[in-house]
Amino acid sequence: MGEFDDLLDSNARYAESFDLQGFDGVARAGVAMLTCMDSRIDPLRMIGLRAGDAKILRNPGGRVNDAALVALVLGVNLLNVSRVLIVQHTRCAVASSSEDEIRQRLTDSTGVDASWMSIGVITDPERTLAADVQKVRSHPLINESVAVGGFMYDVDTGRLDRLA
Secondary structure (H helix, E strand, C coil): CHHHHHHHHHHHHHHHCCCCCCCCCCCCCCEEEEEECCCCCCHHHHCCCCCCCEEEEEEHHHCCCHHHHHHHHHHHHHCCCCEEEEEEECCCHHHCCCHHHHHHHHHHHHCCCCCCCCCCCCCCHHHHHHHHHHHHHCCCCCCCCCEEEEEEECCCCCCEEECC
């Protein structure tokens, strides 16, 4: 049971000053961000927001997949989202290896054949980002009034640059 004690202790301290009681869960700043699961990314702080301001979606590479699209459709239509940031980052593991390389690393790590698994590597970050932005912009349940942008986050400088 002790493997989570440090986190639960931290949560107890967090709960002492918790100030989102009764909050309805909409994105107060009208923002949704889809980004990578990389632990060097602090999504809210990097754009000057705080808890309650934005919907944050994360997956390997910050890719617009089916689950991300569902979340964005809900955010836009039910949760006050009017701006969508799709954020990839420098030195991303899924942009620096091939599908086969990552699958082999998984197989080596687990001892279980991972050749069947689709990773979704990024071979051309700018082209991938532009395609993902277009996938969101063209979705029939996302109104054209929603601003959608593609960005690159530099994990070494903290800078966010718009590419699409």
